Amino acid sequence: MIHALDEAAERLGLHIGLPLANARAMCPDLKVFDADVAADAKTLSDIADWCDRFTPLVALDPPHGLFLDITGCAHLFGGEAALLQTLVRALARQGFAVSAAIAGTSVCARTLTRQAPGTIVADGGEAEAISALPVSALGAGEAITTGLRRAGLKTIGDVASRSSHEITARFGARFSTLLAHALGQGDAPISPRKPLPDYIVEKRFAEPIATDTMIAMTLSRLADTLIASMEKQGKGARRLEAAFFRTDGVVRAIMVETGRPVTQSAVIDRLFRERLDALADPLDPGFGFDMVRLSASRTEIVVQEQRDLDAHVHDNDELAALIDRIAARIGGKRVVVHLPQDTHIPEHAVLAAPAQHHLAAAMQAEWPARVASEPPLRPLRLFDRPEPIKVPFATVPDGAPHQFTWRRALHAVVRVEGPERIAMEWWRQDGKQLTRDYFRIEDAEGLRFWIFRDGLYDSELIDDEGKPVPANWYVHGLFA
Amino acid sequence: MSGARRSALATLRGQIERIEISDTVHHRDRVALGHPEADGALQGGLARAAIHEVFCEGRQGTAATGFVSGLAGRVTERKPLLWIRQEFSDMETGALSMHGLAELGLDPRRVVMVRAADVESALRTSADALACDALGAVVLELWGETRQFDLVASRKLTLAAQSSGVTGLLLRMAAHPLPSTAETRWMLRAADSPPGAMWGAWGAPRFDAELLRNRHGPCGRWIMEWKCDECQFSESSAYPQPVAAAPAHRPDQAVLQRRAG
Numbered sequence: 089m090i091h092a093l094d095e096a097a098e099r100l101g102l103h104i105g106l107p108l109a110n111a112r113a114m115c116p117d118l119k120v121f122d123a124d125v126a127a128d129a130k131t132l133s134d135i136a137d138w139c140d141r142f143t144p145l146v147a148l149d150p151p152h153g154l155f156l157d158i159t160g161c162a163h164l165f166g167g168e169a170a171l172l173q174t175l176v177r178a179l180a181r182q183g184f185a186v187s188a189a190i191a192g193t194s195v196c197a198r199t200l201t202r203q204a205p206g207t208i209v210a211d212g213g214e215a216e217a218i219s220a221l222p223v224s225a226l227g228a229g230e231a232i233t234t235g236l237r238r239a240g241l242k243t244i245g246d247v248a249s250r251s252s253h254e255i256t257a258r259f260g261a262r263f264s265t266l267l268a269h270a271l272g273q274g275d276a277p278i279s280p281r282k283p284l285p286d287y288i289v290e291k292r293f294a295e296p297i298a299t300d301t302m303i304a305m306t307l308s309r310l311a312d313t314l315i316a317s318m319e320k321q322g323k324g325a326r327r328l329e330a331a332f333f334r335t336d337g338v339v340r341a342i343m344v345e346t347g348r349p350v351t352q353s354a355v356i357d358r359l360f361r362e363r364l365d366a367l368a369d370p371l372d373p374g375f376g377f378d379m380v381r382l383s384a385s386r387t388e389i390v391v392q393e394q395r396d397l398d399a400h401v402h403d404n405d406e407l408a409a410l411i412d413r414i415a416a417r418i419g420g421k422r423v424v425v426h427l428p429q430d431t432h433i434p435e436h437a438v439l440a441a442p443a444q445h446h447l448a449a450a451m452q453a454e455w456p457a458r459v460a461s462e463p464p465l466r467p468l469r470l471f472d473r474p475e476p477i478k479v480p481f482a483t484v485p486d487g488a489p490h491q492f493t494w495r496r497a498l499h500a501v502v503r504v505e506g507p508e509r510i511a512m513e514w515w516r517q518d519g520k521q522l523t524r525d526y527f528r529i530e531d532a533e534g535l536r537f538w539i540f541r542d543g544l545y546d547s548e549l550i551d552d553e554g555k556p557v558p559a560n561w562y563v564h565g566l567f568a
Numbered sequence: 569m570s571g572a573r574r575s576a577l578a579t580l581r582g583q584i585e586r587i588e589i590s591d592t593v594h595h596r597d598r599v600a601l602g603h604p605e606a607d608g609a610l611q612g613g614l615a616r617a618a619i620h621e622v623f624c625e626g627r628q629g630t631a632a633t634g635f636v637s638g639l640a641g642r643v644t645e646r647k648p649l650l651w652i653r654q655e656f657s658d659m660e661t662g663a664l665s666m667h668g669l670a671e672l673g674l675d676p677r678r679v680v681m682v683r684a685a686d687v688e689s690a691l692r693t694s695a696d697a698l699a700c701d702a703l704g705a706v707v708l709e710l711w712g713e714t715r716q717f718d719l720v721a722s723r724k725l726t727l728a729a730q731s732s733g734v735t736g737l738l739l740r741m742a743a744h745p746l747p748s749t750a751e752t753r754w755m756l757r758a759a760d761s762p763p764g765a766m767w768g769a770w771g772a773p774r775f776d777a778e779l780l781r782n783r784h785g786p787c788g789r790w791i792m793e794w795k796c797d798e799c800q801f802s803e804s805s806a807y808p809q810p811v812a813a814a815p816a817h818r819p820d821q822a823v824l825q826r827r828a829g
Contacts, residue, residue: 366689406702407648407680414682414693422655422683426666426676438666443680451677455670460797463771464671468637469630469662497627503761503770528771534758535627536771566662568634568672568758568773568794 091123095185125151135179136281137339140331141379142175144288147278153201155194155278168208176206182337191217194278195269199225199244214272219245228266232259244270285329285383289313296335296376303332303377307360310382311353318387324349325384330360332371333379340371345420346412347444348405349388355409362416404451411443425450432510434564435472465508465528467538467565474562477539485556486545488527494563499531510540522548528567536567597733599642602800603792606777609785610752616643618751619726619736623780626742629661629711631758634672634773636707636739638794638801641674643735644704649674650697652682652690653709660711661741672773673799678704687716691725698728698736709739722748745780753781759791762804772796774804 090106097118102111111118128151136154139146142165145157158171165171168190179186187205191197196214200207202225209217218225221244223236235258241247247255248271256264269276289310297303307330318325326349331341344359364371415423424440425447431437441450459465478493488504506527522543530536542560543549549557598613607613614620620639624632640649651664666676682697684690687710694708708725710717726749729736738750745753755778761770773794779787791804 403647403702406700410650410697410700410702411680413696418682418684418689418693422685424681424683426679426681428666428676434665434667440681447680453677455666455676458671458673458796464668464773464796466665466667466671467630467662468634468665468668468672470665470668471662472658495627505771530761530770534760534774534776535630536758565665565668566630567668567771568630568637568775 128152133281134337134339135184137341138333138337139175140282140339140381141333142171144282144284144383145278145280146282147280149198153198155197157194157278157280158190172206172208192272193269193275195266195276196272198227199270202227212272214270215248218270219243219248223247226266226270228259228263232263235259283385285385286323286387287314287318287325287384288381289317289383290379290381292379293377296373296378298373298376303364303371303373303380304357304361306380307382308353308357310380311356311360314382314384315351315353315356318384319351322389323384323387324351324390325356325387326350327384327386328356328359329383329385331381331383332373332377333381334373335375335378338374342367342371344416345444347408347415347447349390351390355412359412359416362413366417404447408444408447411447415442415444420444427453428455431513433513434466434470434510435474464567467536468568470538470565471563474540474564477561477563479559479561486525486541488529488539489561492539492561494537499533499535499537501529502532503530505529507541526564537563538565538567539563600800601639601642601792602795602798602802603790604803605788606779606790606792606801609779609782609788611785614639614643614735615751615784616735617730617733619722619729619738619749621738621740621745621748621750621753622756623740623743623745623754624756628757629741631773631775632739632741632756633661633664633709634794635754635756635775635777635792636709636737637669637672637674638773639737640705640707640735641672641799642801644678646675646678647704648678648680648702649705649707650680650682650703651707651709652684652694652697654687654690654711655683655685657709657711657741671796672794673796687714691716691721694736695724695728698725698734699732701732701734703734705735705737707737707739709741710743711741713743719747719749722750726750750781751783752779754778755780759804 089108090102090104090111093102093104100115102114108120132148132150132152132154136146136148139154139156143156143158143161147155149155158168162168162171165174172188172190176186176188187201189197189200189205189207189209191200191209192211192214196209196218199218199221200209203221207217223241223244224233226244236247239258241250247267252264252268255267268274291306291310297306314325325346327343327345329341329343331339333339342360342363344363346359350356411423420442423443425443427439427441427446427450429437429439443450475494479489480491488506489501491498491500493499504527507525509523509525511523512521524540524542525544526538526540528536528538540562542562545556545559549559551557597616598611599616600607600613601610622632622636653664664681666679669679670676682693684693690708690710694706697703697706725736745755757776759774759776761774775792775794776789777792778789781787792801793804795802
């Protein structure tokens with residue numbers, strides 16, 4: 089079946105949806121390529137990235153369309169006509185077949201691109217502009233288009249001349265809404281690909297820039313401007329994105345997050361320098377960037393703190409700044425603080441959370457107090473997954489082993505303390521989990537282990553017939 | 569002498585002065601560990617604003633971790649502690665347990681952990697962190713022999729520590745000591761608990777700590793016990809002879825000598 093075709097093929101009378109065998113019969117030397125829907129979608133999204141240079145509000149209209157909300161942007165490009173021309177020319181130069189139109193509503197603009205590309209409709213002129221177009225331009229689906237034709241309604245103007253309840257009764261409410269939108273009565277909202285950033289600054293270049301120094305300079309200048317505009321409203325940036333638009337249409341976006349609102353351009357500068365240095369695939373300027381955009385996609389109101397008298401606040405600021413820098417370099421998930429959890433299962437008792445977002449919470453966290461004059465009851469090193477050990481036998485069934493093998497080394501037990509019994513949480517578990525008996529033990533070398541037996545002898549470690557089954561032993565942690 | 573020349577000279581003198589100050593002031597800042605003999609060998613305690621290395625064999629890793637935690641506990645003084653480790657070391661040696669640290673008397677609230685993907689980023693991160701004077705100490709935990717940690721890298725860390733006053737502690741597990749710019753170098757093993765009292769009080773962290781290198785004093789080997797409640801080291805309780813009270817804030821000997829002379 090034909091999925092897409094070019095103009096030459098269309099002139100031969102082929103159309104989308106025609107079986108391939110029929111098409112081959114009509115034109116034996118037809119060149120055929122497999123359709124790759126995923127690649128098409130990727131290309132469309134790349135084009136959408138490129139279109140970000142015109143407006144931050146770009147929405148996908150699959151399979152082949154894009155909506156650009158250019159409200160308030162057109163004058164930056166010399167008016168609507170100039171913008172349309174620039175866009176179409178630039179895309180055509182890259183080998184795409186483009187048809188574009190500008191209208192007051194998205195549906196009307198889409199209708200125009202199908203039959204009258206290049207049209208610019210002023211506000212209020214929608215109905216007039218599309219009345220002469222055939223009904224197929226509405227893109228309402230095969231059944232409705234055929235139905236309209238059969239009813240003798242050849243153009244959109246014909247359909248519009250009927251009263252809307254007749255249309256609704258015959259073709260459904262969705263079609264009548266579509267028609268109303270196309271005629272400029274109300275509009276369907278477009279759903280932009282990215283949320284609108286709070287602040288955007290950008291710099292375009294007459295000549296593409298390619299050197300690192302120029303890029304760094306541009307970024308720091310943009311940062312100055314961004315900070316200045318945020319400062320007026322008392323805001324600081326929590327998430328920043330730098331987008332580099334290459335001359336050949338490729339767009340690369342780099343994001344930096346911070347733990348607290350940034351209000352200094354030097355900080356932004358440094359974070360981006362760290363990030364750019366540490367990129368796994370470095371920024372490739374190719375033939376150069378012709379535009380750089382810096383946007384703050386998340387901002388917060390800055391609370392001014394008294395700094396001079398309280399050294400502690402200053403220290404916390406510096407720590408947060410250090411965490412931001414490390415996170416920009418190696419990734420925010422790699423810098424963590426720890427939050428105690430309300431559970432007694434050892435491996436779940438601590439949650440490691442990204443330090444950028446949870447530093448304040450971690451500083452306030454309540455940890456269980458240690459029992460004074462007791463040796464450590466919890467190991468310093470804990471295995472996420474307890475490691476199985478081989479225990480030849482235990483003298484008393486529910487006692488500690490006399491020796492065991494862990495990581496291919498035999499350890500002779502010299503001292504034992506325990507058991508400490510930890511039952512699993514029946515209200516959380518799925519499937520049967522066994523109660524654990526933990527022992528603190530020391531071997532002949534002075535190494536101290538935290539081992540446990542999985543299951544209770546008399547009640548849990550028995551099979552269906554009531555016979556005892558051998559227990560599994562694990563090393564869960566190591567004491568200093 | 570022209571004015572420009574004089575000012576250039578003044579700038580240079582200022583620079584030299586600053587270098588000297590960073591070398592002397594920070595170096596005189598020492599923290600007593602609590603173990604009298606070890607403190608004596610260390611001229612009063614562990615030097616701040618310097619790098620200290622702790623080595624151990626592969627399976628003695630937890631003893632070395634405990635010792636480093638103890639050192640960090642002594643030098644940080646309510647300031648945050650940045651602990652940098654390699655990502656895979658959770659599998660190899662077990663994750664550092666915050667409850668375990670709390671049991672040793674340290675405060676888990678002030679520990680920020682960095683899980684680096686490789687040695688280069690771990691080194692880079694520690695150099696950055698050592699330059700940040702909001703921190704009390706930086707622990708860099710490396711497992712196995714590494715080519716990347718050479719004299720140059722070690723010098724970088726030392727310079728960063730000297731300029732900021734932050735103490736750098738290197739935990740080198742399953743590695744052999746190599747020349748470096750560290751102030752002290754230790755070899756750690758776990759020590760047996762004192763004999764007797766099978767069901768009695770045992771299990772306090774005990775270390776067989778060997779001081780392999782000491783820039784400003786003699787070396788030695790001691791059995792040190794970590795007192796979780798007092799958050800300091802002490803002599804082993806196995807020895808029956810009376811132990812002098814731990815000198816927590818005893819004046820720096822170096823200063824006294826200099827004043828006397």
